[in-house]
Amino acid sequence: MSVISVGQAVVLGAVEGVTEFLPVSSTGHLKITEGLMGIPVEDNAVVGFSAVIQVGAIAAVLVYFFKDIVRIVSAWLRGLARKEERHHHDYKFAWWVIAATVPIVVVGLAAKPLIEGPLASLWVVAGSLIVGSGVMWTADQMGRHKRGEDDTSFKDAMLVGSSQILALLFPGFSRSGATMSTALILDLDRLAATRLSFFLGIPALTGAGLYELKDALGTGVGAVPLAAGTVVSFVVAYASIAWLLRFVTKHSFNAFVVYRIIVGVLLLGLLATGSLSS
Numbered sequence: 664m665s666v667i668s669v670g671q672a673v674v675l676g677a678v679e680g681v682t683e684f685l686p687v688s689s690t691g692h693l694k695i696t697e698g699l700m701g702i703p704v705e706d707n708a709v710v711g712f713s714a715v716i717q718v719g720a721i722a723a724v725l726v727y728f729f730k731d732i733v734r735i736v737s738a739w740l741r742g743l744a745r746k747e748e749r750h751h752h753d754y755k756f757a758w759w760v761i762a763a764t765v766p767i768v769v770v771g772l773a774a775k776p777l778i779e780g781p782l783a784s785l786w787v788v789a790g791s792l793i794v795g796s797g798v799m800w801t802a803d804q805m806g807r808h809k810r811g812e813d814d815t816s817f818k819d820a821m822l823v824g825s826s827q828i829l830a831l832l833f834p835g836f837s838r839s840g841a842t843m844s845t846a847l848i849l850d851l852d853r854l855a856a857t858r859l860s861f862f863l864g865i866p867a868l869t870g871a872g873l874y875e876l877k878d879a880l881g882t883g884v885g886a887v888p889l890a891a892g893t894v895v896s897f898v899v900a901y902a903s904i905a906w907l908l909r910f911v912t913k914h915s916f917n918a919f920v921v922y923r924i925i926v927g928v929l930l931l932g933l934l935a936t937g938s939l940s941s
Contacts, residue, residue, distance in 0.1 A: 770828045799840050
């Protein structure tokens with residue numbers, strides 16, 4: 664019998680789709696939802712399930728940004744074949760995404776026992792939600808929002824890509840929140856920061872999903888719940904991406920900051936009173 668039912672998988676897929684690219688922590692929300700539904704958050708199969716349904720959200724990014732991805736990959740391939748093509752920004756950007764993914768891969772493999780063990784606690788999630796809110800608010804206030812996507816550099820990509828480690832080690836901090844905050848500190852505008860976060864998330868999240876696939880299928884999660892969660896994640900994430908890109912062109916990140924603090928404080932209360940197990 665699967666440790667996650669089809670109904671639970673649908674709920675978790677929706678939560679993943681809504682929160683993966685919003686700076687509110689999909690991992691944190693998944694762990695909270697799993698805890699409320701009585702699903703053991705420390706189970707290897709559950710950890711694997713959470714990683715695999717992220718692939719649904721990543722597929723939504725691939726579809727939504729298909730033309731951009733084709734343009735970047737095409738420029739990269741042309742640059743590999745012809746030296747004169749290597750001055751194009753898209754060719755360089757493709758290499759930057761690859762390089763910026765290396766730090767999170769190294770840390771993810773090295774710290775896997777901690778990530779799936781002590782750091783998976785809901786106490787960590789609650790604290791990270793609140794601390795990450797302070798970082799996000801500060802970044803949005805101090806950033807000058809004067810640089811667009813075409814102004815990004817190798818340094819930007821490496822710093823933003825490396826910031827994903829914060830979310831990896833501290834579930835609740837939010838991968839999107841960490842990358843967007845770092846990009847804002849580097850003076851990128853909100854739209855550029857958001858799009859850069861999307862592109863840098865593609866290899867990291869896809870790799871995590873494929874790496875965890877064996878655990879999700881081999882230790883207690885059936886293929887049907889896994890498929891249901893992934894499909895729902897894709898549909899909801901696509902809508903979430905479209906909404907977020909419209910939102911950041913006209914609004915600050917303050918709404919997300921307030922929401923994160925509320926969720927973090929409520930989670931601390933539930934844990935402190937024993938209403939929810941860590």
